[in-house]
Amino acid sequence: MAAKALDTSITDAAARRFLDSASNRATLWCDRVTGLHLIRTTKGGSWRYRYTDPTGKRRTATIGRYPALKPQQAAEKALAWRTEGADVLADKEQRKRQALEEKASASTRTLRGYLEGPYARYQARRTAGDETLAILRTNFAHWYDRDLATLSRNDVLTWQSWREEIGRAPATIKRAYGALRTLLRQAVRDGSIEDDPLRDVALDKHAETERTEELRERRAATRRLLTDDEIRRLHAGLESFAAELRQQRRNSRAHGKPDLPDLDVLAYPHWFIPLAYLSLYSGLRPGDLYSLTWLELNPSFGRLVKVPQKTRHHPEPARVEMDLPPEAMTVVRAWWDQQGKPTDGLVFPSPVTGRRMDKKAHGKPWRRVKRLGGLPDNLTFYALRHHFISTLVAAGVPLLTVAKLAGHKSAAMIENHYGHLCPDTSYCRKWCTGGIEEGGVSGWNGSATNQPARGDT
Structure with missing residues (x-):
């Protein structure tokens, strides 16, 4: 006990007397451990250690509260810090930073x-x-x-x-x-x-x-060719949709809104119409149509080059490369002219924000086109892509070529889901008015009856 008493001049009894009589923030210094002191606080007493850091600045670190930490324990800690020459507060700040970094690192994990x-x-x-x-x-x-x-x-x-x-x-x-x-x-x-x-x-x-x-x-039931009647109804629905929009705009301009743009002078009064035709003629997925840019769809050369959205995250994504058929070129060039012949940006930007539209934006106009054309209610917009692929398969195009045009890296998916359409050549050739060239489609207009596209709708 005598050895421990030498560590500090502040005994337990002295600490209690000091705290009972001292005013707030009064200090009792230890005569044996330089820097050690007991300070009176509103809640009792606190052991502190004053030292000079490496920059020469005087700093004070808290050791612990009294009486939870006895004088002997406080003295031992302060003496250890002094012997080591520790920059106590800097070490504490470093530990705090490290803990925060570890916490942040753990959160990102x-x-x-x-x-x-x-x-x-x-x-x-x-x-x-x-x-x-x-x-x-x-x-x-x-x-x-x-x-x-x-x-x-x-x-x-x-x-x-x-x-x-x-x-x-x-x-x-x-x-x-x-x-x-x-x-x-x-x-x-x-x-x-x-x-x-x-x-x-x-x-x-x-x-x-x-x-x-x-x-x-x-x-599997949806992966089929559209019938001649469905193709005719699709064209009729798109034409009726355009006519309806133009009439609505005429009425608005005639009744108090003359500043609204005249839709009668536009090739397409709504973005959905060229989007639907391009889906029919190219087989692009809806998401790929929404993300399509003029750098990928070249209206001057009639060339479509697109990495499908579904494969962009793959180490080796698929790639669609296609020469647009004449009917598609009529639609694309008319829409390009209407948009001011842009050199970049989205082909189908939002009319409101100019940014990419929601993936379900086509739902409402598609339902309207189906009603106007008398198409089945359960016919999905994706049926246009299925028709594109089915037509190529039924025409006897090599399945790997079909896969590449459809944005697949291998023929497995086409074979598994569309293989039942492989030809009877005499029947299937009526579905293709031209032929398939390496890397592109020429001459096909998406119709079993070779019906012209309504590019001037």
């Missing part, structure tokens, strides 16, 4: 933190970034609070089973998982995680269930 932080910034520099982020948010929101490094094969297989049970197609599941794998590879490159936890994890081979079989059959 969660799927939410990385997806909405570094990865969102990375995808902002990519053309299909918004779509990729949407895929990840839709499929993996339940993993938001998971550390990326802890994802496992069991997590993946559980997720796969869930997506299959709710009827997601195998290709859709594969695409979503591919987007996740791409995110993980980027997280490794960023240094957010040391290693990809799913590097060697593959999806299970798809197990056909009653629900997915029903879904497959329902989708």
